[in-house]
Each structure stands twice: as C-alpha cells, then as structure tokens.
Amino acid sequence: MITDARVLQQEFIPREVQHRDSEVNYLSSILEPVTEGNPTEPTLLYGPSGAGKTCIAQYIVEELRGSVVDLNTQYVNCWEDYTRFKTLYQLLDGIGQAYDIHRQSTPRDLLVDRLREYNDTPYVVILDEVDQLQDKDLLYDLCRMRDLTLILIANREEELFSPLDERLHSRLRNANRVHFTQYGNDEIASILRDRARWGLAENAISSTGLQQIADRAAGDARVAIGILRKAARTANQEGHSRIRSDVIADVVLEAKLEIEREVIDRLTPHQKTLYNIITDAGEIAPPALYEQYSNTVDEPKTERTVRNYLAKLEHYNLIVADGNTKARIYRARS
DNA sequence: CCTGACAGCCCGGGAGAAACCA
C-alpha cells in the first residue's frame, strides 16, 4: 500500500506547495536580491506549529538553489543546536569552514570571526525554532553580518525577544515578517490528499478518511501527516488494502503520543522523571515535586538545577507552570 | 516563599608543548 515512505515523513519537502501562495510569493520577492548575488534583510516567519513555516522556508531555499548557481545554504534547528557554539559550527559547516573546528581549544571568537570574514557567494541560512537559542546575542552578531541572509522561524514573535534585548529588537525592527495562520481543515485534507497521491497506492484512502484525519489534527499539518503515516503502517501490517475509518480512529491518540514522545526522548533521565511525576500527579506544587523527585532518583540534583529543568520542560510545552510568584503550580499539558 | 538572571566553579576532553625514551 505504501509506495513511497519518504513522502509520509515529517522532513519531506514537497516539490509544490499548496495554500500558501501569498506566503511563498512574498518570501520569494524578499529573497529576490539573492538571485542577483546580493544579501537581503532578515526575515521572520512566525505562527503556530504545523502551519508550514519550516516546510515553506525549505521549499523556497530549494527553489533558490535551483535557480542560483553560486549559493550556499544551511538549515539549523536551534532546538537541537541550542548553544552558541553548536549553531555557529553548523553555519561554518554550511560553507565548508568547519573542518578544523573543535569544541575545545578553538579560540573564543574564532568562529564568529571566521563567519564574518566570509564574503563569497550569498549564504542563506534558516534558523528554525530560533526561540530555543540560549544565547540571543548570537542573533545580534549574525544580524550584523551583511553577507548573511537570515530566515528566522519561531512560534510567537514575543518569545524571541525578552524585554531586555533592546539591541536585538532594534536590529530586527525592520526585518521582513511573514505571519502564518493555522491551516483550515479543508486545507489540511488537501495537503493529505497530495501526500496520499505521492506516497500511497491508488484509492488507499477515501476522501472521508482524509477529512476524518484533518478533523482530528486541529489545523496542525505535522499531526495530520503523523496520523496518516501511522494509519498507513497499521493498515499495512494488518493486511488491509485500504485505510479504514476504524483504523484511523485507533491510531489518532497513538500518533499524537508519538510526536510528544519524540520531544520527551530528547530529555535527560532526570528531566523525564520530573515530567513523569507531573503528568502522573496532574498538578503539583514545587516543594512536593522536589520531594518526590529526590525520593525517586539516586543522586538528586539541587533545587536550583531542578528549576532549570522545569523551565526547559515549560519551554518545550511539555508542562504548564501556573502562577508566577509563590503558590506556583506545575501541571500536565491539556 | 519561589522564580529567574547572573556569575563562578568544575569537569571532560582536544591540541600543542614538554618531557621522556630508545
């Protein structure tokens, strides 16, 4: 039934995109100077998850690569490479300048200096989940490099700027902004229809099946594609030639869990313990949480470190922290 | 009380220098 599994993967970049014509056209026009070999102002893409930000950005960059001969590009996911060093390393890697860089014993500012010295062909850089970047000063440094064309992706614009980042704020004040709104159910269904056409056997899923998935995905294309993938696999394993409605219903929860699992798997054992305690409890106050945590693990970290972990879990949207002052409550998501 | 920003400490580990050895 599955004819091309890649199409059902999250990372797949389609050769044509739907329902984002205005965004695509606008982004293309912004990047127009690059086709002439000139860098351009930073661009900020923001909007809810699963709204196509990453996909569109990569799609545009692929198109550019097709039409511009001398062009360097790099995609960095700042969730994975969240430190200054790692991000810079990826950026240097994109222009083949990272071969002799090691974590240690590289002079402190060599990476940023080397990137600054670069003024060869245009260099278009996508920084995804840029709000996860630990050191926002890096953005400031990157903005000042005129040869770099930056595409920054974040969920909400405010998350990118803490009130204190006045320098960064003024630097990005006149950046181009593209706002992505959530997909409607019909749009999701039609995206799924394409994926099914490219990746599944003919008639493997009905229109009502696609609509059913779209209804459950709540405007998040990532979730929708995850459900489709899971449903196709399950139907395959059970030897069906079509994805039946009951199979879809069965895998919805599982597919959503799988997406959350991907996030959780990146946590350290201690962070996972905290996450489990909070989800098991539903909601819990800080002292009780720490108490339970230190009873669970062998060598508990200090309260201060646990606070760091909790901030991280909240940032990842795995938990909710209610109440900013005393009487804070940590609770499980939704 | 609890948080979050800040700064200092320590650890692991790579590179190059220094010491060692045949």
Added chain:
DNA sequence: TGGTTTCTCCCGGGCTGTCAGG
C-alpha cells in the same frame, strides 16, 4: 634524532549559590 607519552592550557557546557524582585 625521531617517535611516543605526559602535561598544561583552554574551551564549552552543565551545575549551583546568590540575590533581587514579585
């Protein structure tokens, strides 16, 4: 002398104490 081992230096990154602020 040339090759090998050890030492020293330095870095990033994780952890933690402190402290102002709500």
